[in-house]
Amino acid sequence: MSKRTSAKYKLDRRMGENIWGRPKSPVNRREYGPGQHGQRRKSKLSDFGLQLRAKQKLKGYYGDVTEKQFRRAYGEAAKMKGDTSQNLIGILEQRLDMIVYRAKFAPTIFAARQIVNHGHILVNGEKCNIPSRRIKVGEVIGLSKKAQEMALVIEAQGLAERDIPDYVVPDGTDKVTFNRIPTLDEVPYPVKMEPNLVVEFYSR
Structure with missing residues (x-):
């Protein structure tokens, strides 16, 4: 984990x-910080x-x-x-775990890192388990066959709270291409x- x-x-x-x-x-539900002092007035x-x-x-x-x-x-x-x-x-944004998250292969960035660590992600068809790997423009990131059936992945792909950005181009439901390095906006x-x-x- x-x-x-x-x-x-x-x-x-x-x-x-x-x-x-x-x-x-x-x-x-509550915007103040955690702990017993979370509700005290914030200093500048x-x-x-x-x-x-x-x-x-x-x-x-x-x-x-x-x-x-x-x-x-x-x-x-x-x-x-x-x-x-x-x-x-x-x-x-070029980190492998972030592209897996952007592609909606995982519901959270933490889950994205986990499935990369466990060897469920392919880069240009080859397994990669290094979440911090820098992905180059044009490289293809895909799910292994086992990952395509995982409940975690299916849940992520059904999330309505976020969309796949334009710089990550889907090819079906099991792979994406990193199209370009994005700007902040x-x-x-x-x-x-x-x-x-x-x-x-x-x-x-």
């Missing part, structure tokens, strides 16, 4: 936002606090990736031509993400 299960909803409450847009999120965040919060929210959305992986992604984005915040989003985030603040955090 992924390292974050029910605790993922604690992240929603800490941020005060339904980060993944899930109907079961506790934020839909400093610039550092805003930057840290933006980083935590973005990291959390992508399945709570490790700090090492996230910092490496930022480092690569900073070396690329163009806007660093846009580059960072492009790199994160193309990514279907349920809440506002601020990668520019993440760049400010790391460039201090």
Whole structure:
């Protein structure tokens, strides 16, 4: 199993936002933070606090990736031509587990990581169990025969709460092609993400 299960909803409450847009999120019922001090009046965040919060929210959305992986992604984005915040989003959207989630092969990013880890995902017809693998434009991501019959996958494909974005092109129900690297405004985030603040955090 992924390292974050029910605790993922604690992240929603800490941020005060339904980060993944899930109907079961506790934020839909109570917007204050978790714990006995969750309802106390919130103090105004400093610039550092805003930057840290933006980083935590973005990291959390992508399945709570490790700090090492996230910092490496930022480092690569900073070396690329163009806007660093846009580059960072492009790199994160190229992760195999995220494309599996975008393709609606899994109901959550955590479930997407799990089915990749268990060897149920094919990249260009070959099994791949590395969730952080960077997918290139034009590569085909598919479900194994066993995965096509899994209740988890069938449930995900029937979800009405999110659509497959334009940069992930379906071919039937069992495979998709990664069509292009998206820009920030193309990514279907349920809440506002601020990668520019993440760049400010790391460039201090």
